[in-house]
Amino acid sequence: MVEISEEKVIESKQESIKNTCEYQGELYFVFSDISNGKCFIDVNGERKYLDKNGCVANKQCGTKSIKTAIENFEDMKKIQDYFIENKKWNFYLLFTLNINTGRRISDLLQSKWSDFFYKNGNMKKFWDVKRIDELGYRVDGEKKTRKKKELFINIAIQEAFRIFLENEKSIDFEYDYDEYIFKQLHGTHRGKVISQEGYRQALIKAGEYLDYDIRSHSMRRGMGKMMIELHPNDLVAKSVLMELYNHSSEKITNKYLGETAKLEREYLQDFGEKYKKYVMDGQEIPFVVKKPVSVYDNSELRDYMLCAFGKILDAKDETNAVEIMKLYNQLLDGLEMIAK
Structure with missing residues (x-):
């Protein structure tokens, strides 16, 4: 009878093959790491851990998460020009859509020519974001949310x-219309299809060419920050971004844009x-002298100020001091x- 050591059993479990995973065009066997229960593939001796969908995770163990936003139009041009000069037209187009739509890379990579164009080659006015559902059908909606x-x-x-179409002559709508x-x-x-890792x-x-690191989310964040700068006096700018990002609250949008972190640094410094x-x-x-402090929700305060402004305009011709004082007290x- 052949005895198998405990170490061999553990090693066998750790390296047991569950299924396969495609990564950068190659098929790899999937193994399970017994120490943490995570699945991974071996790419030239380097472990690449998988996410819950069985794909190589964007965030790998031991790597830092990049949360920067591309900072200005000058830096955007540097990235664009790099792709153009190196004739990387796929990445040029992906970068431009990434930053002009504010979409996650997972949604962009699932887009098809038919999402943006009619069969006659004319461009549509709107893009309906689509995802692949559990049954493999393309349906409306973002992949994550x-x-x-x-x-x-x-x-x-x-x-x-x-x-892109001027430089990539291989695209023919007659054959590629329903292609990614x-x-x-x-x-x-x-x-x-280009992988997220490839991008x-x-x-x-x-x-x-920049003095800071960027990733696909840098474009999404950068677009939002630039929009705020382009519309500095617009009271509804944050609400517009909240809708654009499909965030559930303005608080999440502030955190996403880095404004919460910026205030945190200022508070700590103060x-x-x-x-x-x-x-x-x-x-x-x-x-x-301690003074009472009132705290307000930004969106509620904005709505209230708009309402109050309307009431003040309605009373602009009022000369009765009593009525003016009533309005003043009503607004207070x-x-x-x-107030919270």
Whole structure:
């Protein structure tokens, strides 16, 4: 009778084959790591862990998460020009759509020519984001949230498609109309859809022209931050972005754009400066009169201010001091009612 050591049993379990996974055009066996229960594939001696869908996860163990936003139009142009100069037209188009739609890369990679064009070659005005459901059908909605989203196709997207089609002569709507847009058009993996990892590597390479790291979410965040800068006095700008991102609250949008983190840094810095001044340096602490502080939800306060402004306009011709005072008190009472 042949005895099998406990170490061999563990090793066998750890390396047991469950199924296969396609990664960058190649098929790999899937193994299970007994130490953490996660599935992985072995790519040239390097473990690539899988997500819950059985695909190589974007965030790998031991790698840092990049949460930057591409900062300005100058940096956007550097990335665009890199793809153009190197004739990477697929990535040029993907980058342009990534930043002009604010969509996640998973949604963009599932888009087809028929999503953006009619069969006669004319471009549509809106893109209905689609995903693959559990039965393999294409249905309306984002892959991550499953929320439906119809996006206006702006002039930059139209121009990017024109430039792409001028340079990639292999696209023929008669045959490619129902094909995925972002298929690899050349090389060993021709015909396969670009992987998220492939786009990530392309951005890393293009990002060498910047002094900070970028990923696909950098475009999504950057678009939002630039929109806020382009509409600085628009009271509904945050609400528009909330709808655009399909976020459930303005609070999530603020956090996503990095505004919450920015305020957190400012608060910590303010506290640190005062601590150093009064505790560490021993300077005299000034007498501070404590004042009541009211906290408001941004969207509720914005709606209230618009309503109050309307009432003030309605009363612009009022000369009766008593009526004016009534309105003043009414508006103050309203502020107290919406205070948290």
